[in-house]
Amino acid sequence: MEEINVLINKARLEKRIDEMAREIERDYEGKDIVFLGILKGSVPFMWELAKRLKNNVIFEFIEVSSYKGTESTGKITLHKDIKDSIEGKDVLIIEDIVDTGRTLDFLLEHLKQKNPNSVKIATLLSKPSRRVIELNVDYIGFKVEDKFVVGYGLDYDQKLRNLPYIGYIE
Numbered sequence: 001m002e003e004i005n006v007l008i009n010k011a012r013l014e015k016r017i018d019e020m021a022r023e024i025e026r027d028y029e030g031k032d033i034v035f036l037g038i039l040k041g042s043v044p045f046m047w048e049l050a051k052r053l054k055n056n057v058i059f060e061f062i063e064v065s066s067y068k069g070t071e072s073t074g075k076i077t078l079h080k081d082i083k084d085s086i087e088g089k090d091v092l093i094i095e096d097i098v099d100t101g102r103t104l105d106f107l108l109e110h111l112k113q114k115n116p117n118s119v120k121i122a123t124l125l126s127k128p129s130r131r132v133i134e135l136n137v138d139y140i141g142f143k144v145e146d147k148f149v150v151g152y153g154l155d156y157d158q159k160l161r162n163l164p165y166i167g168y169i170e
């Protein structure tokens, strides 16, 4: 097993998620929010963010994949779509990391057909130097360098999602 270095510890993650929650609460005052989690990596962040909000938060999930091992394939496949209607709803996409931007670009286009009232994006991490498609990301936890990160939902061949911190593999 490769050595894992700590990049962002649990305390820093939680402090930043707290700040993000305050910002979201302000922007969505009195509104219900549909949290649309992108499976599987967004799950820990989704819960940590949701539990800090006073708003009604509705959980929805969508599953797409774009990544094989440590290399982005560039092709997005939709594995699981949303079951319930999001028409007229305020949707906040919850992502673990924005890398090339291809996944979110695909999803924004996909969601348009479902006529939500609004769609915004919250991501725990962003790797701006890797962006291929420019997108407006509304809430960003941390900007990280071009390293392969794991933990807090992020996997290495489906493993390491349960690490309580963000680490990287050299």
Ligand code: 5GP
Residues within 6 Å of the ligand: 041, 066, 067, 072, 095, 096, 097, 098, 099, 100, 101, 102, 103, 104, 147, 148, 149, 150, 154, 155, 156
């Ligand atoms: P994008 O479509 O923006 O290139 O990629 C987004 C997806 O790629 C993320 O949801 C995540 O699953 C995966 N990804 C991108 N960078 C990393 C990384 O450093 N580590 C892990 N584990 N997954 C990554």
